[in-house]
Amino acid sequence: MQYTLMHKNVPVVDMEVDETGFIAKLSKVHDERHLPVGVQIFSTGVDRKALNDWWLGRSIPASRVGLSQALLSMGVASSVLLIEKCFGLSLSDQYWVRPDEDITWESVNFFTNKFSTDVGEILFGRDPNDPARISLFSPDNTSDGWLRKKWIIAGSKRFLMKGGSGVFHQEPFNEVIASLLMTRLGVNHVDYTLTFDGEKPFSLCENFVTPTTELVPAYRVIESIKKSNQDSYLTHLLRCCEHFGIANAQGSIDWMLTLDYIISNEDRHYNNFGFIRNAETLEWQGFAPIFDSGSSLWHNTARVGTVVDSKPFKGKHEEQIKLVNDLSWFDFGKLDRVAGEIVNILSQSPDIEEARAKAISQQIVSRAERVEHRKAKL
Ligand SMILES: Nc1ncnc2c1ncn2[C@@H]1O[C@H](COP(=O)(O)OP(=O)(O)O)[C@@H](O)[C@H]1O
Numbered sequence: 001m002q003y004t005l006m007h008k009n010v011p012v013v014d015m016e017v018d019e020t021g022f023i024a025k026l027s028k029v030h031d032e033r034h035l036p037v038g039v040q041i042f043s044t045g046v047d048r049k050a051l052n053d054w055w056l057g058r059s060i061p062a063s064r065v066g067l068s069q070a071l072l073s074m075g076v077a078s079s080v081l082l083i084e085k086c087f088g089l090s091l092s093d094q095y096w097v098r099p100d101e102d103i104t105w106e107s108v109n110f111f112t113n114k115f116s117t118d119v120g121e122i123l124f125g126r127d128p129n130d131p132a133r134i135s136l137f138s139p140d141n142t143s144d145g146w147l148r149k150k151w152i153i154a155g156s157k158r159f160l161m162k163g164g165s166g167v168f169h170q171e172p173f174n175e176v177i178a179s180l181l182m183t184r185l186g187v188n189h190v191d192y193t194l195t196f197d198g199e200k201p202f203s204l205c206e207n208f209v210t211p212t213t214e215l216v217p218a219y220r221v222i223e224s225i226k227k228s229n230q231d232s233y234l235t236h237l238l239r240c241c242e243h244f245g246i247a248n249a250q251g252s253i254d255w256m257l258t259l260d261y262i263i264s265n266e267d268r269h270y271n272n273f274g275f276i277r278n279a280e281t282l283e284w285q286g287f288a289p290i291f292d293s294g295s296s297l298w299h300n301t302a303r304v305g306t307v308v309d310s311k312p313f314k315g316k317h318e319e320q321i322k323l324v325n326d327l328s329w330f331d332f333g334k335l336d337r338v339a340g341e342i343v344n345i346l347s348q349s350p351d352i353e354e355a356r357a358k359a360i361s362q363q364i365v366s367r368a369e370r371v372e373h374r375k376a377k378l
């Protein structure tokens with residue numbers, strides 16, 4: 001199938017997608033400035049391998065809970081093939097593929113147009129409204145991450161609804177606790193609330209991307225220049241930020257690593273944080289509000305307080321916290337009485353007993369205290 005890769009209203013490059021969903025051929029380059037971040041153009045043309053990596057990265061990952069059953073129900077052989085069913089549109093960025101010049105971004109984008117709930121329902125393990133007439137026109141086709149999730153429309157807003165995992169289904173509660181901590185500490189973040197579908201807990205957060213902006217995952221940013229062997233992972237990221245003119249990255253990284261230390265986050269990989277840019281002017285606006293803090297607080301173990309690995313710069317939290325430059329913004333006093341609120345949040349879970357809730361809350365307070373001690377030493 002022949003398409004033009006579009007960035008909102010800007011044609012970027014003409015491309016051919018084969019029957020397996022891969023980009024088989026690239027032809028006319030319309031505007032190389034609008035290529036996805038990290039995709040280079042050489043004298044021989046656009047790096048097709050890098051563009052394919054980016055394109056495949058738009059598909060639902062193989063690790064997504066319930067994916068194979070969902071694909072069977074939809075009659076689609078692989079999640080890569082789902083991308084084309086919604087013109088590759090997403091609610092996190094402004095890229096899409098246009099099969100025909102008559103189609104405009106205004107007429108198809110998911111920010112202002114309604115979308116089908118069928119894919120979301122099927123991904124949640126349920127039957128679509130009318131199984132005989134399934135519509136696959138949905139931003140769920142291009143959503144990342146392994147937890148069960150779907151986009152929903154409420155009024156003119158779009159919200160991401162995300163489930164939990166394992167025996168505790170703790171991730172939605174963790175998102176709410178992380179939101180509470182970041183609100184108290186004045187850290188720019190995505191606010192999550194709790195909702196239930198029957199007995200099952202889910203988190204809800206509003207889309208932080210607008211029709212003129214987009215999220216560029218840190219993973220794309222670190223791909224933009226070659227890492228020198230002398231540079232640490234953090235230095236490399238900061239160098240890439242400097243290259244793009246992204247201001248105050250270190251300050252936001254200080255926030256993120258401090259939060260991750262306090263909640264003992266296990267999953268801050270390079271797709272779980274990023275940067276916001278204006279999709280029209282390509283101007284960088286800075287660090288994205290912190291999102292996806294759910295894989296933390298010993299979410300999948302009965303051993304609350306056990307040492308867990310950290311990401312993305314160091315493998316141990318005790319090492320990673322040392323990368324924080326400035327803690328002058330951190331005020332332990334602002335976490336006053338937070339322990340009781342955390343227990344209250346966790347008490348809404350049918351799967352978490354009081355003793356576990358209290359142990360988690362105590363861990364948060366004592367880890368925050370350790371940050372306060374670090375601050376005194378800096
Ligand atoms: N509020 C949001 N607004 C826009 N995009 C979002 C929002 N929350 C998440 N995303 C996008 O969806 C992806 C998956 O969400 P995430 O919370 O990371 O799920 P998971 O916990 O399964 O990894 C993120 O990597 C990001 O690209």
Ligand SMILES: [Mg+2]
Pocket residue numbers: 144145146271272292
């Ligand atoms: Mg994620």
